[in-house]
Amino acid sequence: MRNLYILLFFPLLALNTYAQDLEQQTDSLLLKRIKGEPLPPDSLYDVVNLFQDINPFKKRKKDGIPEKRSGISYLPNLNYNPSIGFQIGIKAVGGLHFGEKKNTSMSVFATALNYTTRGIVFGYLFHDVYTRENKWNLKGSLHIAKMVGLDYGMGIGHPLPNPTEEESIINNPDRDRFVNKYTVYGFNERIYKKLSPGLFVGAGAYFELKRNVSTLTEVSPSPNEIYSKWNGFDPARNNNNGLMFNLQYMTRDNPNSAYKGIYSDVVLRTNQTWMGSSQNAIQLLTDFRKYFQLFPERGRPNHVLALWYYGSYNLSGKLPYLDLPGTGKDPYAKSGRGYTNGYFKGRSYAYGEVEYRFPILRNQFLSGVVFGNIQTVDDQMGTKLFKYWQPSGGAGLRVLFNKMTRTNLCIDYAIGKFGQKGLFLGLNEAF
Structure with missing residues (x-):
C-alpha cells in the first residue's frame, strides 16, 4: 500500500511544481474577472495542457491558432482495495451542449470497463441528456457485471437487545465480513419534461436481474439466506423490475463539479x-444537493461549500436482500466514503454529507476538499431510521483533468468506524 501512495502522489508533486510556474499567466485574468463568473477555459490549466506542453513530438501550428479541444476525458481506471484486489480498466467521460450554453445544461455521457484480481468484471454505459433549452431530459444506464460484493449484514452496527441466533448473524454488531458472488444485468431509462425553468416531471422503467447468488462464509445460514427466508425470496436469484415517477428541480451550473445552484x-x-x-x-x-459559492469577489469560483442529503424510504412491500438501500447504493455509488459499498443497509436508509472545496492553484490545476458524512438505517429488527448514526470523513486532492467539461481527477482518503478506511479514486466529484 505504501508503494501505491508513492506512485500516486510523487507524480502529482511534480505536476504541482510545473503548474505553479504557469500560474502567473492567469493572474491578470483573475483580477479582471467579473464577480462569480467562471474563468474563460483558455485561462485554466488542466492535464491535457500539461501533456501538450511536455510532449516533445507535438506538432506546432504555424498560424498560431489553437486546436479545438475535445469534451471527452479518458482515464485509466486504476485502484486498489484489500477486499477486491487490484483494479484496472478504462473510463471515458464526455460533455457537450445540444443548445446555447446560456439556456441549455451540459449533457454528460460516460462508459467504463473494469477488471479486478478478485474476478470482478464490470461495464456500463450512462447518459444524462438535455435537449435544446432544457425542454426534455433523458437519463439512463445499461450495466452488466460479474460481482464479488462484500456483505456485513443488515443494520447500523448497533447490537440488538436479546437477539435470536438468526438476528445475531444478520445484525452482525462485530461487522464480520461475508462475500456474495453474483451476476447482474441492469437497464433503466427516465424521461423528464420541462414544466418551468429548472423544474421537470418524468417517468421511466428499470430492470435489474441478479443470478447465481452465493455467499462465501463459514457461518450458516448467511445474512442473505436469513433475510430471504424471512421475506419470501429465492436467495439464489431475484428480479427488481418496475416503474419510476420522478420530479426534478435543477439550477446547478455544472453536473461534473458545480460551483453554485441546486439539484x-x-x-x-x-x-x-x-x-x-x-x-x-x-x-x-x-x-437533494446545494452548492454555495464562497468568496466569488476573490476571483476563485471553486471556493464551494456543498451539501448533500440522500434518502431511500420503504413505503410498502419488500426488496430482495442485495437490493436493500445502504452505503454506496445511491444511483452513482458515491455515498459513504470511508466504508465499502453495502457496509450499512436496511429497509430504509438516510445519508447526509458536507464538503468544503477550495482552490490550491489560481489556474485551478490543483484544488482540495475536506468532507464528513453520516448515515442511518431501518434494520427490520426494531432499530428505526434516524435512531442511530455512523460517521466518516476525510480529505482529498483534485487535479483538473478536462477544463472544457470541468472534469476533475479525484483522490480521496476517508476513515470510518470499525477499522474502515481507504483510498477512493475517480473522475468527477462525489456529488
Whole structure:
C-alpha cells in the first residue's frame, strides 16, 4: 500500500511544481474577472495542457491558432482495495451542449470497463441528456457485471437487545465480513419534461436481474439466506423490475463539479410482479444537493461549500436482500466514503454529507476538499431510521483533468468506524 501512495502522489508533486510556474499567466485574468463568473477555459490549466506542453513530438501550428479541444476525458481506471484486489480498466467521460450554453445544461455521457484480481468484471454505459433549452431530459444506464460484493449484514452496527441466533448473524454488531458472488444485468431509462425553468416531471422503467447468488462464509445460514427466508425470496436469484415517477428541480451550473445552484430529485419506484419483479414494493428516493459559492469577489469560483442529503424510504412491500438501500447504493455509488459499498443497509436508509472545496492553484490545476458524512438505517429488527448514526470523513486532492467539461481527477482518503478506511479514486466529484 505504501508503494501505491508513492506512485500516486510523487507524480502529482511534480505536476504541482510545473503548474505553479504557469500560474502567473492567469493572474491578470483573475483580477479582471467579473464577480462569480467562471474563468474563460483558455485561462485554466488542466492535464491535457500539461501533456501538450511536455510532449516533445507535438506538432506546432504555424498560424498560431489553437486546436479545438475535445469534451471527452479518458482515464485509466486504476485502484486498489484489500477486499477486491487490484483494479484496472478504462473510463471515458464526455460533455457537450445540444443548445446555447446560456439556456441549455451540459449533457454528460460516460462508459467504463473494469477488471479486478478478485474476478470482478464490470461495464456500463450512462447518459444524462438535455435537449435544446432544457425542454426534455433523458437519463439512463445499461450495466452488466460479474460481482464479488462484500456483505456485513443488515443494520447500523448497533447490537440488538436479546437477539435470536438468526438476528445475531444478520445484525452482525462485530461487522464480520461475508462475500456474495453474483451476476447482474441492469437497464433503466427516465424521461423528464420541462414544466418551468429548472423544474421537470418524468417517468421511466428499470430492470435489474441478479443470478447465481452465493455467499462465501463459514457461518450458516448467511445474512442473505436469513433475510430471504424471512421475506419470501429465492436467495439464489431475484428480479427488481418496475416503474419510476420522478420530479426534478435543477439550477446547478455544472453536473461534473458545480460551483453554485441546486439539484434535487424525488423518485417513486414501484416494483411490479407483472413486469417480472420478484415481489411488489414501493420505495421513495430523495436526492437533494446545494452548492454555495464562497468568496466569488476573490476571483476563485471553486471556493464551494456543498451539501448533500440522500434518502431511500420503504413505503410498502419488500426488496430482495442485495437490493436493500445502504452505503454506496445511491444511483452513482458515491455515498459513504470511508466504508465499502453495502457496509450499512436496511429497509430504509438516510445519508447526509458536507464538503468544503477550495482552490490550491489560481489556474485551478490543483484544488482540495475536506468532507464528513453520516448515515442511518431501518434494520427490520426494531432499530428505526434516524435512531442511530455512523460517521466518516476525510480529505482529498483534485487535479483538473478536462477544463472544457470541468472534469476533475479525484483522490480521496476517508476513515470510518470499525477499522474502515481507504483510498477512493475517480473522475468527477462525489456529488
